[in-house]
Amino acid sequence: MIIHILPDADRLGALAARHIEVALLGVADPVLGVATGSSPEPVYEALTARATAGTFRVERLRAFALDEYVGLPEDHPERYRNVLLRAFADPLGVPADRVAVPGGAGADPSAAAAEYERAIQRAGGIDLQLLGIGRNGHIGFNEPGSDFRSATRVVELAPSTRAANARFFADIDEVPRHSISQGLGTIMRARAAVLIASGAEKAAAVAEALTGPVSTELPASVLQRHPRLSVYLDGDAAGLLDLSFLGSISVVHDWR
């Protein structure tokens, strides 16, 4: 694991975008796992700049979302398919049909989840998965207690997750109660993973995930077992990391 600590979210976005570009350079048909929420926004902005400059090539890129709300109408602006088209695919010039998102609006979300897992396998697996982290340590929508071997499935959102995501909706009652999420097993099968976090409200989850015990109570802690994990944090999100006890973890302060 390599942890990069940056002064702010913009610098974090710039370096994480460079990491993604370099990691996918030699891959003929790259498959990128994409996250939603606030954390990836600076990464997608920086990736867009790199695509515009011609260094990040998107012609053969395919993307798979981490998760999707269950039950939001197809035209709802907060449906993750729509969020990803707006924040990621359209700015980068990735055609919509090359962005896969679980089918949360259909009649049978469990069947859609199983089909999504198969679609990832048919694509040859995910080359690099971009991840944010919830304040309760979730990745994707794998809430505390999720099985480390879990596949894509329907999950119930924790009350704290619905409260955190209420900022995207007019009212907390509008936040869906369920989502389809890649499982922890699915995420761990990605050939590389990049975890990003900014802000002091993530500091406790980040410290627990990276240096605490590996436990299903803190789902992101499973990432300690990922063979190719890179972490990009701003100073606030890194605030509770005890850098003197990180053992074999490399820490890079990118303050330039």
Ligand code: F6R
């Ligand atoms: C989003 C996702 C979630 C978020 C997490 C952090 O697709 O899977 O795990 O990454 O809830 O959200 P933000 O970045 O909004 O703080």
